[in-house]
C-alpha cells in the first residue's frame with residue numbers, strides 16, 4: 001500500500017453556511033485522527049485567501065474567486081502527492097473542492113474523461129448557476145467535472161471536462177432538484193438513489209459502482225460527502241438529510257472490498273464536516289471509521 005497523505009481544504013466558501021472551513025483543523029487535532037495508524041501523514045491544510053470570519057459574502061458569484069483559488073491550490077498539492085507515489089486524501093471543507101481534487105487526479109494519470117468516480121452523497125451536486133436555487137458552489141462540483149457550469153470551475157487546471165458520464169456514478173441520493181436531475185439523466189450518469197440501496201442492499205450497489213468506475217478507465221476515486229449518511233449518524237455537516245446510509249450497512253462492505261490493495265484506487269475525498277454542528281463527536285468518529293474500514 002502507498003503512503004497515505006492527508007490534505008486539508010479549510011474552505012466553506014462553496015457552502016451556504018461556512019462552518020466547514022474549520023473541519024480539517026478539528027479533524028487533525030482530534031483523538032480520532034490520533035488513533036489512526038501513525039504512518040498516515042497530515043501534509044498540510046490549505047486555507048482560503050480570506051476566511052468567513054474575516055469577510056462576509058453571500059453564496060454566489062462573489063465567492064467564486066475564493067472557491068476557484070482553493071480548488072487550484074488543493075489540485076497542485078494533490079499532483080505533488082501523486083508524483084511522490086503517495087495516496088492523497090482530501091479532507092474538507094465544502095464539496096466544491098472536488099472540482100480541483102479530481103482535475104488534479106485526472107491530469108496526473110493522463111486520464112481526462114477516463115477517470116472513474118464514485119460520488120457518495122445525499123445530493124447530486126450537479127447544478128449550474130442557471131438551475132441552482134441556493135447559488136452555492138457546493139451544489140455544482142459534479143456538473144463542473146462533467147463540463148457544465150462556470151468556466152473557471154470547469155477548467156480548474158486545464159480545459160474540461162474531466163469526467164465522462166459513463167464512468168461516474170452517485171450513491172445515496174435522496175435530496176435534489178429537477179434541474180440537476182435533468183442534467184445527469186440527459187448525460188446518462190448512473191444514480192443509485194437511496195430507494196435502490198434499501199431494496200438491493202449497499203453491497204450489491206457498491207459492487208455495481210466499482211465495476212462501473214473500473215470499466216474502461218485508467219483508475220478511479222471516491223468522493224464521500226458525509227451527508228450521504230443518515231443525519232442521525234452524521235449531524236456535523238452543512239446540509240444534513242434524514243433516511244440516509246447507515247454505518248452498519250456500509251462499513252462491512254468497505255472493509256471486505258479491500259480497496260487498499262486495489263492499484264486502480266487513486267484518491268479519496270471526505271467533505272462537509274462542520275464541527276460546530278456535530279453532536280458528541282459522532283461525525284468525527286464516522287470519519288475515522290470510514291478511513292479505517294476503507295484503508296487499514
Ligand SMILES: [Mn+2]
Pocket residue numbers: 095121123125138225
Ligand atoms: Mn456534496
